[in-house]
Amino acid sequence: MYSDFETISTYYDDLYVNDEEYAPEAAKVKELLTRHGLPPRGDLLLLACGTGGHVPYFRDEYRVFGLDLSEDMLARARAKFPGLAFYGGNLIDFELERDFDAVICLYGSIGFVRTVENLRASMRRIAAHLRPGGLTLITPWSTEEDFSEMIVVDAADKPELKIARMEQVRLKEPKVIEVIFHHLIGKDNDVTYHKQAMEIGLFSREEYRSSMIDAGLDVVEEYRGADVRGGAYIGKRISV
Numbered sequence: 717m718y719s720d721f722e723t724i725s726t727y728y729d730d731l732y733v734n735d736e737e738y739a740p741e742a743a744k745v746k747e748l749l750t751r752h753g754l755p756p757r758g759d760l761l762l763l764a765c766g767t768g769g770h771v772p773y774f775r776d777e778y779r780v781f782g783l784d785l786s787e788d789m790l791a792r793a794r795a796k797f798p799g800l801a802f803y804g805g806n807l808i809d810f811e812l813e814r815d816f817d818a819v820i821c822l823y824g825s826i827g828f829v830r831t832v833e834n835l836r837a838s839m840r841r842i843a844a845h846l847r848p849g850g851l852t853l854i855t856p857w858s859t860e861e862d863f864s865e866m867i868v869v870d871a872a873d874k875p876e877l878k879i880a881r882m883e884q885v886r887l888k889e890p891k892v893i894e895v896i897f898h899h900l901i902g903k904d905n906d907v908t909y910h911k912q913a914m915e916i917g918l919f920s921r922e923e924y925r926s927s928m929i930d931a932g933l934d935v936v937e938e939y940r941g942a943d944v945r946g947g948a949y950i951g952k953r954i955s956v
């Protein structure tokens with residue numbers, strides 16, 4: 717069973733999901749998708765939806781669905797949004813036996829597929845779930861052209877939960893980023909330390925473009941604004 721997010725899921729919303737980043741990001745994504753033809757009330761699949769952090773920003777205008785590999789993350793999404801369908805599945809081989817007007821993957825989650833081969837397989841699965849003229853929008857974690865090593869520092873400070881986090885982001889080997897999460901978690905008058913490493917694929921801009929094209933998608937825009945974390949590749953399924 718996939719367990720990378722087992723511990724992090726417990727405090728994912730406290731650490732990562734916030735209105736300051738999610739609201740402008742979702743607003744821009746909506747604007748981009750609308751500009752490229754997403755109809756109002758269209759069916760929108762959030763891939764690697766995690767705890768459903770983006771759901772509140774889309775659910776009033778679209779019929780929202782989610783998919784994720786982690787049962788821990790999905791359990792939190794389902795508890796928060798009981799009326800919505802959240803599917804268990806892997807980006808690289810999911811099969812939902814239905815299609816959508818848009819299939820999007822935010823916050824760099826596509827990087828978790830790790831290899832270019834898996835990126836290309838994921839794009840094929842996305843294209844297979846799009847109606848003719850349907851849209852995909854993918855935000856890379858980073859690209860080979862843009863990547864730089866860094867240390868991220870942040871904190872959550874609530875009366876019942878305090879977390880200090882640092883993330884070491886480094887190039888582990890060509891085309892593989894390693895993120896080492898260091899979390900000091902203060903809860904119930906105790907402080908625990910959690911350390912976890914995750915690997916994320918680092919793909920070139922051309923690999924994002926060609927994986928879409930080879931899956932039967934037109935690359936209709938490459939967006940680089942800072943309001944969408946990682947920027948966005950937008951593909952449209954060629955109508956036949």
Ligand SMILES: C[S@@+](CC[C@H](N)C(=O)[O-])C[C@H]1O[C@@H](n2cnc3c(N)ncnc32)[C@H](O)[C@@H]1O
Nearest residue numbers: 764765766769784785786789806807823825828
């Ligand atoms: C950084 S979280 C982002 C969650 C959400 N998109 C957000 O912005 O809050 C990455 C998510 O990708 C999911 N994930 C990782 N590998 C996956 C895969 N191969 N297929 C589907 N989901 C995957 C994880 O379970 C996790 O929920």
